[in-house]
Amino acid sequence: MSPYGVESKTSPIEGLGLFATQSFSVGQKIAPYLGHTTERIDSAMTAKSATYWLEIKAGLWLDGSSAENPARHANHSCTPNAELVYEEQTHEAWLIATHAIATDDEITFDYGFSIAEGLFHPCYCRQTNCAGHIVAAPLRPALRRHLRFSRSRD
Numbered sequence: 574m575s576p577y578g579v580e581s582k583t584s585p586i587e588g589l590g591l592f593a594t595q596s597f598s599v600g601q602k603i604a605p606y607l608g609h610t611t612e613r614i615d616s617a618m619t620a621k622s623a624t625y626w627l628e629i630k631a632g633l634w635l636d637g638s639s640a641e642n643p644a645r646h647a648n649h650s651c652t653p654n655a656e657l658v659y660e661e662q663t664h665e666a667w668l669i670a671t672h673a674i675a676t677d678d679e680i681t682f683d684y685g686f687s688i689a690e691g692l693f694h695p696c697y698c699r700q701t702n703c704a705g706h707i708v709a710a711p712l713r714p715a716l717r718r719h720l721r722f723s724r725s726r727d
């Protein structure tokens with residue numbers, strides 16, 4: 574049992590997802606996103622497919638794949654209802670509700686991947702604005718341009 578108001582179960586998005594076992598209001602802390610952090614990552618580390626390195630603040634990367642991370646199954650969505658916030662004081666990253674969340678809602682956030690990373694990670698969030706790949710929201714217009722111009726046009 575998680576000490577937080579969340580549980581992991583099968584998700585309509587992909588694999589296991591993180592679901593609310595209570596309601597959360599906007600701005601409320603949901604669960605910490607725990608894991609090993611590093612200021613340097615290399616391609617050998619990101620190539621481990623079960624490992625999701627997230628840039629939790631500029632130049633600081635976190636591997637949230639550990640079983641000790643109560644929020645590790647949170648899926649990416651192009652229209653998420655939470656965000657990952659790094660607290661400088663505690664050196665912890667937390668999922669914070671950005672929309673009202675009801676019991677049994679799936680909790681999602683923007684993984685914030687670069688376009689280069691996102692091209693290897695299709696998105697299955699099924700939101701109307703889905704970019705088709707897991708890419709940080711500010712980069713999605715550039716991703717769409719990239720996909721349009723890299724498609725063969727014969």
Ligand SMILES: [Zn+2]
Nearest residue numbers: 651696698703
């Ligand atoms: Zn999507």
